[in-house]
Amino acid sequence: MAFSSDNAFGPEEGPKEECGILGIYGRGEDVARLTYFGLFALQHRGQESAGIAVSNGERIRVHKDMGLVTQVFDEESLQSLTGHIAIGHTRYSTTGSSVVRNAQPLSCSSVVGDIAVAHNGNLVNTAHLSCELKKDGVIFQTTNDSEVIAQLIARSARENVEQGIIEAMQKLRGAYSLTIITQDRLIGVRDPYGVRPLCLGYMNGDPISPDRKTAYVLASETCALNVIGAHFIREVEPGEMVVIDDEGEREYQAVPAQRHATCLFEFIYFARPDSHIFDKNLHAARRRMGHELAREHPCKDAHVVVAIPDSATPAALGFAEASRIPFSEGVIKNRYIGRTFIQPDPRMRDLGVRMKFTPLREVLAGKKVVMVDDSIVRGTTTGKLVRMLFDAGALEVHVRISAPPVQYPCFYGIDMASQKELVAATKSIEEIREMIGATSLGYLSLEGVVRAVGLHKNKFCRACFDGHYPIRIPHDVKVTKWMLEEQEKPGDWEGGPDDGAPDSD
Amino acid sequence: MAFSSDNAFGPEEGPKEECGILGIYGRGEDVARLTYFGLFALQHRGQESAGIAVSNGERIRVHKDMGLVTQVFDEESLQSLTGHIAIGHTRYSTTGSSVVRNAQPLSCSSVVGDIAVAHNGNLVNTAHLSCELKKDGVIFQTTNDSEVIAQLIARSARENVEQGIIEAMQKLRGAYSLTIITQDRLIGVRDPYGVRPLCLGYMNGDPISPDRKTAYVLASETCALNVIGAHFIREVEPGEMVVIDDEGEREYQAVPAQRHATCLFEFIYFARPDSHIFDKNLHAARRRMGHELAREHPCKDAHVVVAIPDSATPAALGFAEASRIPFSEGVIKNRYIGRTFIQPDPRMRDLGVRMKFTPLREVLAGKKVVMVDDSIVRGTTTGKLVRMLFDAGALEVHVRISAPPVQYPCFYGIDMASQKELVAATKSIEEIREMIGATSLGYLSLEGVVRAVGLHKNKFCRACFDGHYPIRIPHDVKVTKWMLEEQEKPGDWEGGPDDGAPDSD
Amino acid sequence: MAFSSDNAFGPEEGPKEECGILGIYGRGEDVARLTYFGLFALQHRGQESAGIAVSNGERIRVHKDMGLVTQVFDEESLQSLTGHIAIGHTRYSTTGSSVVRNAQPLSCSSVVGDIAVAHNGNLVNTAHLSCELKKDGVIFQTTNDSEVIAQLIARSARENVEQGIIEAMQKLRGAYSLTIITQDRLIGVRDPYGVRPLCLGYMNGDPISPDRKTAYVLASETCALNVIGAHFIREVEPGEMVVIDDEGEREYQAVPAQRHATCLFEFIYFARPDSHIFDKNLHAARRRMGHELAREHPCKDAHVVVAIPDSATPAALGFAEASRIPFSEGVIKNRYIGRTFIQPDPRMRDLGVRMKFTPLREVLAGKKVVMVDDSIVRGTTTGKLVRMLFDAGALEVHVRISAPPVQYPCFYGIDMASQKELVAATKSIEEIREMIGATSLGYLSLEGVVRAVGLHKNKFCRACFDGHYPIRIPHDVKVTKWMLEEQEKPGDWEGGPDDGAPDSD
């Protein structure tokens, strides 16, 4: 249901990604312009604010503001960002609390000169770290994790920013993919679990030596490489720091890698379908989730499979393929949904959903329908969609979700909902089915998702499904006691709790 | 390829619709708010400017500005538009010349009091009319057809606005669907050919008498009725004037109806797939175009059918159904394309297309691909898309277009391109195939389109395909001599030229 | 008290001018830029909106918006206004009803091509004219007099815009100074009474022939000529039309001149002190009003003369000179007063006046003070100023006003107040003195003002002082019956009522 900001009309059902980041090092390239187009391809990861910081070797300039990439930048602002090293950031839109002060990249001057930091993820020990830092006299001007990170780097940096980053990483707990620039280098960093994606690519601007790397690029997703014509090299590894300067590219295992715990929802929903993670194309993986879903929860009598566009379309296509039930568009999405603060008339029942989605009566009427979506968070939107399909004449609506029930909140950078709002945290599947009014309801199993992706389960963080948080949540995070107990308890899947130590399997 | 504004990066390939219009009469309703949500559903018909005019029975207030509906209005502006009669307008975004002065509705005071007019279509005798009017001392403050229309109405109105509209309609030549408000009534009008759509609906706010019509609604498309919970009554007929006031709804055959000549491109591309025209659902019709296309231009060896999203998806689904070749997403569309004026780096070859579409290598590589789109206008974008598919590993790219070749410009409200830019006006199909680099190229025949829609061919204007303009183009319209000759010449399809007279068939 | 917009904090005391206008014809000149700087010098005549229209010989482009001249224009907008003929307009800021639609110049296309009109003044028969025009089918899109004027010109113009203007002038009743451009000429017009000022000047850009007129300039005030380096030629005469094109300058007595009735308040308050009207410098005239005031209402025992800045300063200097009492600054004016809509805390007594003016205790304490101002309209601000002076320690506050009591509303372009709000319309001078709390109060007599200006009384409109309206007010203007009676009644000053006929003296 995602791949869009769509936060019109009250609380949005889908989980929300925090940010997209980018970094480019290339002498002779218009790095600000390349960053602009790269950020454009990462716009789905955040629509609240956008920013670019550029170093010309001597100082860093930044331009950032609230809005979409195309709204924040114009030729004048891009042309003012001269240099050969750039990072960029797009930030996800939360309601209300968002202010320009919190836009990224965060830029500052420090003992090692100017630094700018762009962050994707969420630290779980922010409160602890900022408390410790404040005790040492540090002040905070924003509420961004990236300021905490910059502070830690600056305190450890002394003469050497790389050492500062390594020391900072030893203190950071949580999910973080970072692109950082100093006056003379670009640095990419990924947390020891690799929760949020980050990949490395290069550009070749030399027609004579087509393998020469004339520029390096770091990006949240491979789709950003594609749009600017960069070539994929590899993903940044968990705990790794990649440094690029005039000497070329250097790699460090900055902190010991833990077991890979890449967010499984990146596969199910967040990342763009044309991106690759772990060398797996997201569209293909989602299509296979549809295959698995058809196997686990078949629906033999159904006449048609429809998706809730756009993110569930691949899974629906896969479901249709595997079940040999025809796929059709069944619900049309309004492409112009943006922020609107206009209140509907009280009599406009379900206007929010109707503004965004409309059913195709010709496809649905008199049919037994399989409706594929990729998640149920609070359940209210799903309920409205089911009713919309029945209102359009569907005889039966069989809801199939290409992911397991979301039962636990995410602390690593996804704004899902508080635990008590998660319908699957408190209701059985049958209760959910009843609540949403579906004829039947089937969730893809965690094993099914993992099979579809084609990698070992322990490559992923699937805490929102099974409550086993790979990175321990500190006590100052507000969770129910029950949740913390869960965290202590040995999981069914793994041999023991994930607690910062490498996973045994 | 359409259903979107998408005018990033130079001339856009797809044809462009001019406007969406709406009108509501309902005592006790918050008509400005309803109009806002209705316009929102018509946003695909125009993204340049938006406006709402409301009468409270004594005077008309208007609020309009450049931008999307959600950008132009906020609670404050909506709340200032008090009254019980409203019209709204969304205007299509042309490059450069657009100014707030040209935003609609056009409102004015006249001998019959305040009037506001919202117009969808294009007059072909604007120059003649405005010249005549100027000779009588009339001044024009905009370059909108709607000002010409308002002037004509005012000059004929005397004591009676309805009489003024009828007299104005006798002088107007071209395509026009209008919603008009005076201080005390709402009026809907459609040109005698019914080129642009306009439908009538009602709302029921009375729970005790569910059939009572508590409000009447006029809208370009039925999708706007749906979003505000209105019920479809019927289409406004060619040459008809519908008047709604406190007495209820009255109907007049204001000018004699000509043969129906509804724009065939509304079926192929413009109208939202969840709308109905002539009681035909657009999604279903487009799907049948895919069936016809598969019959006319089969592609037996192909492995996969892909659409250029979003508008070609129904036809691609239809093609896949009919040909029993699997359908897949093959090209991903960036949902955040908006206006950007940032120039790409010269080395970013094909960036414009890449910004908007990216291929799914996993779907395409090693495959013989059928690529379904709904039009080729200039041919450049199609060429880039074909190359993109080959670059992603496609072995063959068979282009199938769910419409005939566009050979003639539209004078009735669609901004396609000048005739010499239309690739099909000067090139054979084989030459186009070569130019776009496709393995094969097939256009759906006009007969095929008409069969898919399921109505007699003479219900439609298909001038852009066959050059037979149902409404004569005056000599002051700039067309090549060759074109005018074409216009005089008896067509192959019809018995004779369309010249304002009812068609004989 | 004027020479400033200052409409912060509730109803402003001072009368308000409507507009400033300008026109330039000069091949080889950057006429838009010159107009910009000229308008800047006329900013005191209107701060609500600003606009410039420029013809390049083929078409007229206009740029206008709400705000100060410096806010409305930037380099980009100025550079887009290419051509050699320009007019400009600044509009006075009324509260609330102001919208961009009403900004001027009004531009339109007509039978004689493009026309743009800028207007200063106020017609008294607008309602009548627009009613007549509407009966003929004319529509109005604004509520500006300038649209009425443009309509009348267009209706009479036929092949000849000058004839159209002459015919229009025969229908217009009221105060109007106009600058008009067509595609190929600049036209200046003044009503037959010359109520609002308009002067003609020239520029010399030819260093070899320093008397050659390389450009002609029309402006509301001579100060606008000065700032752009133009030389004053003469005032446009009542009823005159000046036409400038490539042939040079031509003059017509378009309609018969009536007795001169130039607004006396231009001398007292509106026009900039460095401007000249009737070859009289405004600063010098106001200084002489101070002399007369000292003679008529001496104040022998006073210790100090202070002005309410800025507009009353010359009169206060004159009073001090004539009475040999020292002049001092006594009240400081905040230069940053702009529009503010922030409501003061209820306990902030007199905040509005205190925001704008603060007293100098050192100058005032223990002193008998003469406080010179140029008008009392409603009386509330004057009362607050008097109290402020007493609060600062003044022993006595002798208020001297350099104009007679304002007893009648203005219908010719000044927004004073309705008649019942005019304190002098209903109260005797002693009652006003009591109301404002002054030790004594003296108004300069009409004879005194006229003497100070140095011209015959019948050169002026002084209707706001004596109720003798030189241009008859039609019955559709809302005035009290008592006022209309006044109008019919023979005046004390003149032999008879002013009724559109030339004055006998």
Place this chain on the structure above:
Amino acid sequence: MAFSSDNAFGPEEGPKEECGILGIYGRGEDVARLTYFGLFALQHRGQESAGIAVSNGERIRVHKDMGLVTQVFDEESLQSLTGHIAIGHTRYSTTGSSVVRNAQPLSCSSVVGDIAVAHNGNLVNTAHLSCELKKDGVIFQTTNDSEVIAQLIARSARENVEQGIIEAMQKLRGAYSLTIITQDRLIGVRDPYGVRPLCLGYMNGDPISPDRKTAYVLASETCALNVIGAHFIREVEPGEMVVIDDEGEREYQAVPAQRHATCLFEFIYFARPDSHIFDKNLHAARRRMGHELAREHPCKDAHVVVAIPDSATPAALGFAEASRIPFSEGVIKNRYIGRTFIQPDPRMRDLGVRMKFTPLREVLAGKKVVMVDDSIVRGTTTGKLVRMLFDAGALEVHVRISAPPVQYPCFYGIDMASQKELVAATKSIEEIREMIGATSLGYLSLEGVVRAVGLHKNKFCRACFDGHYPIRIPHDVKVTKWMLEEQEKPGDWEGGPDDGAPDSD
């Protein structure tokens, strides 16, 4: 010439003040609103940006942006700033480098909770302090002194913000007046030399006990107390810290007071004429400077004394009084000068000056004129004014400056110009006279200024006149070697160099 921002048209002649600050503590008061009106009265001290920070006892909210106070705030933003403790800031507009990031107050969270700081002045050891702090790992996100100050406070604060401020003050060198809020208190601080003004006042909102202090106010100038109805208590003393919380007001000598070195230019030019410093009214002091000037540089034959408005008017009045030569307005100032970036046409000679000032020929022609101004910085504007007066017919132009020649740059918060741009640093008075084209030129002596103020010379910083910097300028400040030598050398006036030690006299 000052009391205005007026930075239109190239480098402005007058020196420029940095900032105005305010603070209010008052339970039951709408402190944000009061701060708004107080800042409004301090607008002359800075027009670039404005901001207000408010604490409600639990957290601090801030609203700040580029622009005038009336532009930055509206009802909505003011109403969001709820609480009972507020500080505000207006910042001076430097060209180009100004960004919203540098707007004040600076707010942050720290070990002692939220803090916000507003600063007027300039530190001379910023570079040293920030370098030291960076070595300790501190990062800087702005280029404001106030961030340095906040960092120092936070590092020393531990449990006690007051202790933190005291320790910070021990490290700060330069000019600083500060208003600071924490969650529960308002603090005012002044550097040990008292360079920039800061005063304390109270409000009384209790009608029964008119002496009860219901709110305390800190402000740069007394004029801000007046506008909000607060009563002056006293100035904050050099080195003093004033703390206000629910317990009332407490005073600390935070660091030892040095000799008073209040900026003499506050008396000559910066502070508003209705303000008081050292219990001296500024208007009266400036008038006495005129008296002294007439004594030192009489001009017996002159016919008229004119001022360059507005700041030189009191001195010109004083000159006229003492010399018995009539005072007149001679130059009119355009009140609407704001930022304009429009380039004049190259042929518009002296347009910049003409835009801002126009002469009154009637006053000047044929006269020997004394032109009083308060400073000559670069000399170019003065030269243009002299020429303007001659062009208006003046026979002689005798320039009198109510201050000594400015020969040395200011390091304590005034943006004058670099030393080499100061015309008096490199030219003799006769050379300046020749350069500006004046008939004669006289500067008031330092002794004369001091006499006019009526306090001992050693109350003041007069470094810009005599180069004796009371606070040593560190070596990292860019000054010419010659200047530093000057600094070491014993002055003529004092017994020795000012070096952080209390002055002996």
